[in-house]
């Protein structure tokens with residue numbers, strides 16, 4: 001199977017091999033070593049000198065941890081959202097009693113720093129801003145440098161969902177003043193789902209000291225206390241730590257700059273391929289993501305049937321559209337362990353699948369080589 005969804009992503013053989021290792025005592029010296037090493041390596045990929053915590057949970061658990069550790073019920077929060085994951089972050093904050101204002105932008109577009117500045121200027125009582133680095137549901141990467149600098153102007157606490165972008169798209173966490181940044185193992189990191197990695201700035205620690213939201217499993221204070229003695233508060237997903245260690249070794253070999261460059265190339269390569277088939281991209285081209293590409297389902301084509309044919313006849317797994325975009329777009333993941341060959345296979349299968357899944361306009365879609 002050519003797994004071309006934006007997570008879980010395929011794992012390199014070295015990572016799969018690493019996970020076959022026998023269990024160890026998670027309170028023993030080998031695990032302490034593993035935790036120290038992976039944590040230190042993660043700091044370099046987060047481009048931070050601040051704390052990084054590794055939580056055994058889904059990406060959304062990481063988002064929840066960011067909220068409950070830094071906020072109190074009733075706190076005013078500005079949730080900047082450009083899609084489904086921006087909405088989810090807002091929902092989590094609401095679920096814990098934050099007073100959330102959504103600043104919503106059109107699906108397929110990016111957040112406008114000017115609008116964010118206006119919203120922050122209009123309401124000085126806002127305590128924290130929720131931001132998505134890379135909106136997986138629409139294939140949009142926000143202009144984080146500009147957005148972070150606006151939020152810095154107002155000195156707000158900045159919580160970032162970087163689950164589908166960190167370690168693939170440049171986000172210098174310290175340089176851009178991000179307070180909590182959440183990454184997820186199954187996206188750019190080439191390892192299976194189950195770990196969330198979060199960076200915590202000094203400002204976030206200060207907020208954590210005063211934050212009153214209920215928390216237990218995700219308590220950063222407790223995670224840090226345990227980290228200092230080489231442990232996690234609860235039993236970690238030990239095999240995923242083996243995987244993380246192996247993946248980080250591969251990533252170190254490649255180098256952060258080369259990883260970013262490879263994703264830039266993969267993004268461009270995918271968008272060029274899509275356009276060469278006569279298909280239309282969904283995202284504003286200025287903000288098109290280099291980890292996931294959203295493509296409009298052409299008129300007369302059944303989006304569900306399209307992904308079904310791709311899977312059943314070509315062994316290629318694409319993602320459909322989420323929420324209001326269901327049936328309107330399909331998405332191609334190109335993050336982590338991916339080569340141009342994986343994308344070539346998608347592009348040569350697509351014309352056939354489009355014809356099989358539709359009628360009318362779909363006939364106009366060009367076949368490769370014609």
Ligand SMILES: *Cc1c(COP(=O)(O)O)cnc(C)c1O
Pocket residue numbers: 007058059060061085132134135136161162163164184193
């Ligand atoms: C995948 C993803 C999440 C959620 O991750 P889960 O592991 O499914 O909880 C959150 N935000 C973004 C941007 C994502 O791509």
